[in-house]
Amino acid sequence: MKLYYSAGSCSTSCHIILEESGLKYEAIEIDWDVATDANIEVVSKLNPLGTLPILVTDSGKTLDQNLAIHTYVADLAPHKNLLPVVGSYERAQAYNWLSFVCSDLHKSIGAFFGISRISEDKNVQAAVRKNMVETANGYLSYVNTQLEGKDYLMGKQFTPADAYAFVVLGWTKWVELPITSYPNIESYLGRVASRPAVAAVLKAEGLV
Ligand SMILES: N[C@@H](CCC(=O)N[C@@H](CS)C(=O)NCC(=O)O)C(=O)O
Structure with a gap:
């Protein structure tokens, strides 16, 4: 999995949950302070909304909302108990x-x-x-x-x-x-x- 984040923004919370999960991931920083055309192009190609976080799954699918990324990652590592059991x-x-x-x-x-x-x-x-x-x-x-x-x-x-x-x-x-x-x-x-x-x-x- 790949996480596109900008330091200290809400995407940092997804970075934290990936680290807590113990799963293998790559974190790629987008530095908005030096927002280059290349940066903007990378982000908007993956997420037309132009916002971070963006998670790219191992099969190349994307998620671009904090809530979805958090729950997806937590569910991929059930033994870490990051979320209570489904249905409770x-x-x-x-x-x-x-x-x-x-x-x-x-x-x-x-x-x-x-x-x-x-x-x-x-x-x-x-x-x-x-x-x-x-x-x-x-x-x-x-x-x-x-x-x-x-x-x-x-x-x-x-x-x-x-x-x-x-x-x-x-x-x-x-x-x-x-x-x-x-x-x-x-x-x-x-x-x-x-x-x-x-x-x-x-x-x-x-x-x-
Ligand atoms: N609805 C999105 C919002 C994400 C969001 O607000 N991201 C901010 C960083 S905290 C962002 O990328 N802002 C850049 C911009 O709006 O240009 C979510 O819940 O994940």
Whole structure:
């Protein structure tokens, strides 16, 4: 399998789950900071949406959505228990978390990166940011409460939602969104970062 990723973006979470799975894979970096025509061509050939992650399976088929890549990889390594058994309530709960991270958390915190594209007017940007901060804090407060007394979002089991939440919550420092009033999130980020597979990916992507 091949994973196309850009360092520190949501695709890092797929990199983490591949590493956690113990499966053989190749990680190929696309550096958007030096987005060359060649980079853009590679990505858009594989995914007309032009976004990462992109997973190319051993038979040459592609997946380009985080949720699909996470569940596909987890199911290829059932002995790693990255997802609860099919048909269980816990399996649905793991999807519930994954969907929350994908549709709510990612979109609210990721939106900060695009503020300057909304308007060049600094007053408009400030007003937009104020609104985004309120929305993001609502989600951060929810996650903080949900993590009370737990190691991971599902409790004891580390699942793809944790890999994804870890990456997205990590963006808060890049977009200057303080999380000091969310102690459960802070300790969670430390716990996830200390997993060997996560530490290996952060190193491989040059993030530590
Ligand atoms: N719907 C996709 C979204 C993926 C996504 O937003 N990728 C971002 C990185 S975090 C990206 O490639 N952005 C580049 C761009 O939009 O130009 C998913 O859930 O996987």
